Structure formats: C-alpha cells, structure tokens
Amino acid sequence: MADEVKLLGSCKSPFSRRVEIALKLKGASFELSDLDVFFSKPPELLQHNPVHKKIPVLLHRGKAIAESLVILEYVDEVWSSSGIRLLPEDAYERAMARFWAKFFDDKCIQPLWMSCWTKGDMQKHLLEESKLHLTTMEGALKDKKFFGGEEIGLVDIVVLCSVYWAQIAQDVFKVDVISEEKHPILCRWMKEITNSDVLKDCLPPRDELFLVFQTNKDDIAALMTARYGSN
Structure with missing residues (x-):
C-alpha cells in the first residue's frame, strides 16, 4: 500500500x-x-x-x-495534523529544540552509556564528562515542566529514551551515573515524564530491559571495550 x-x-x-x-x-x-x-x-x-x-x-x-x-x-x-506537535510552531523555539536534541546526541549519549560499561580510569573520566554535559542539559530544563515547556516535545523524547536505558544499565553494573544527588532536575523530570498520561505506556518494562542487560552484560562490555578502547 x-x-x-x-x-x-x-x-x-x-x-x-x-x-x-x-x-x-x-x-x-x-x-x-x-x-x-x-x-x-x-x-x-x-x-x-x-x-x-x-x-x-x-x-x-x-x-x-x-x-x-x-x-x-x-x-x-x-503527520502534522495528528496528535501532538513534536517541534514548536515558533521558529526560534523550533531552532532551540533542534539545538538541544543535537547537543544531547553529540555530547551526552556516549559518555552516559559508556560510563555503565567501562571500568577504572576510563570510567572515571566518562563519569565526569557525563555529569558535565547532563548538567548543561539541566540548564535547558530549569524552571520548565518539560524541555518543550508545558507540553512534551522532540527533546523530551530524545532524552527520555537514552536516560531510561542508562538508568537500567547502571543498576546492572552498580555504577552511579545518574542520581538525584548529581542531577536533581533531570531526575525530577524523569519522574514527571514517565508518569505522564502521554508517555507512561510507551516505554518497555523495566524488568525486561534489566534482564536483557544482565544476560548480555559480558558480551556488551567486551564489544564496548573493543569499540572504544580500554584503560
């Protein structure tokens, strides 16, 4: 069709x-x-x-x-006439949404993810880098309910998925990557958005992802080390 x-x-x-x-x-x-x-x-x-x-x-x-x-x-x-708008209608706000989505992908994802799978000096460096960039993201979220303001938008979807995955991976490897002490604004936002009527049923069950990471953690860690190096 x-x-x-x-x-x-x-x-x-x-x-x-x-x-x-x-x-x-x-x-x-x-x-x-x-x-x-x-x-x-x-x-x-x-x-x-x-x-x-x-x-x-x-x-x-x-x-x-x-x-x-x-x-x-x-x-x-x-699908501009269906459902919610992912990008704002205002040109400036639309540009800012694109900026923060790209910043998150370019600066946050690799150290956030790799912090969970590495060890030693490399992990320490990645944890510091991850905290720095996530704190920058928190600056874009400060005093707002969502990155999109009062409505969920593109940046919220982009950040939500990676942070949700990383929070589960850190529990598997017992690493403190994201916590309320380090990132209070981000953690508050995560609770808000995962309990929202719009997105609460859109994420995979936590226990299913935990089992995937737990079952494959050695293979994933080996692949990450081969791809990005070891300490």
Whole structure:
C-alpha cells in the first residue's frame, strides 16, 4: 500500500524507541520489524540503510528515511495534523529544540552509556564528562515542566529514551551515573515524564530491559571495550 509505514528497529534500542513513541503520539499505524542488530547486520537493514547500516529506518511510501532525529522531524511534518506537535510552531523555539536534541546526541549519549560499561580510569573520566554535559542539559530544563515547556516535545523524547536505558544499565553494573544527588532536575523530570498520561505506556518494562542487560552484560562490555578502547 502507498501509505504503508514500517519501522526497522529493535525493542532493545533507545533510538528505535524514539521513533515508536513519535508514531504512537501521532496515532500513526505502523509495523515494527524487530531486528537483532547488536552483533550482526540483517540484510533488510543493509538494503535500506547501506550508508550507516544502523537502526532505526522508517519505510514510508516505498522510501527509506534513516537517523532517528531526521525521522522524528519527518514524522512531525508528515503527520502534522495528528496528535501532538513534536517541534514548536515558533521558529526560534523550533531552532532551540533542534539545538538541544543535537547537543544531547553529540555530547551526552556516549559518555552516559559508556560510563555503565567501562571500568577504572576510563570510567572515571566518562563519569565526569557525563555529569558535565547532563548538567548543561539541566540548564535547558530549569524552571520548565518539560524541555518543550508545558507540553512534551522532540527533546523530551530524545532524552527520555537514552536516560531510561542508562538508568537500567547502571543498576546492572552498580555504577552511579545518574542520581538525584548529581542531577536533581533531570531526575525530577524523569519522574514527571514517565508518569505522564502521554508517555507512561510507551516505554518497555523495566524488568525486561534489566534482564536483557544482565544476560548480555559480558558480551556488551567486551564489544564496548573493543569499540572504544580500554584503560
């Protein structure tokens, strides 16, 4: 069908979950192709994203769109009259949302995630870097209910998925990456947004993700060390 929507993603991926949330908030019907991509690259993924070879990939009207931030803007534009707006109508506010979403992806995700999987001096350095950048994100959130103001928007979806995943990973490895002492504003926001009527049912069960990380923690840690180096 011309309007068929299919998402190549994974229930284990926070980047894939961003797009799932956006589509659900828009009320868009879609098929999720749940791919195992952590240790391999399925042919379907290579066919539709030969450049980066990563999920998520959105297939819509026979065309493929890659990269989660790009997909989120595409979803907001295509389904502009449905559900909530992910980006503000005001041009300046829209630019700021794009800025903070990109800042989070460029500066926060790697140290946040790698803090959970590394050890020793490397972990210490990553914890310091993660705290610095997350504190900067808190500055954008200060005195606001959500990053989008009174309404949930693109930045909230972007930050939520990665922080939710990291909070579970830190419990598996017993690392203090995110805590109320370090990040009171972010933790307050997490409680607000995960209990909101809009998003409370859009995240995977915590115990399921915990089991995935617990079961595969040695393999994931080895892969992270091989990819980013050891101390």
